[in-house]
């Protein structure tokens with residue numbers, strides 16, 4: 001499987017902005033080595049969780065849609081600068097040709113390339129795009145009480161105001177006839193996943209509902225990044241059940257690139273099978 005998946009009439013291309021890794025013990029401090037044992041093969045040699053920092057390009061109904069924009073080039077000590085514009089150029093996609101930029105949520109590794117430094121100020125990276133956010137997510141992260149807590153909002157999101165088209169949407173919003181947002185709150189107040197349904201085939205970009213495939217099986221495992229762990233676990237269980245029931249291809253952003261796979265039953269047990 002390459003980095004492009006076709007679902008009916010929709011093309012999903014997985015791109016890598018950057019890569020990172022985090023120790024299990026840091027991301028899931030309450031879990032023991034025994035609990036991780038069945039999933040050891042999906043950890044690296046140092047028992048770290050490898051994390052792809054992805055971006056996805058969807059082609060649907062004549063629209064070019066970018067889902068999540070990585071860490072950007074903000075010279076932050078905790079992340080290397082990303083390479084999304086180069087990855088897009090390699091794929092033959094010009095920044096000005098992107099119609100819609102969607103954030104699954106407003107964490108630092110998902111809105112990085114929403115803006116680019118031009119001179120002294122941050123300008124929209126995708127000049128002709130409508131920037132779609134869930135309304136509750138946008139209102140929370142851009143509120144005066146939260147901006148000081150989430151510094152990246154200042155250089156990734158606030159500069160769009162007045163400089164780019166912004167669309168705040170609610171609930172199961174349709175981006176095109178074939179692409180619909182699915183509310184999956186918990187990781188952040190109004191995190192969304194992205195369902196793709198076309199010609200009887202279905203896939204879903206799960207955003208940060210899971211950071212590691214083990215969570216697709218162990219839906220109660222919430223990393224320290226989940227703002228509301230109980231709600232995140234509930235959303236995770238619900239979405240995994242739907243992926244299994246509807247035989248959807250799941251796209252795990254932070255999983256090993258390209259992150260495409262299925263949930264299947266092996267000896268009655270739910271199992272992640274990467275494509």
Ligand SMILES: [Zn+2]
Nearest residue numbers: 107109110208
């Ligand atoms: Zn993330």
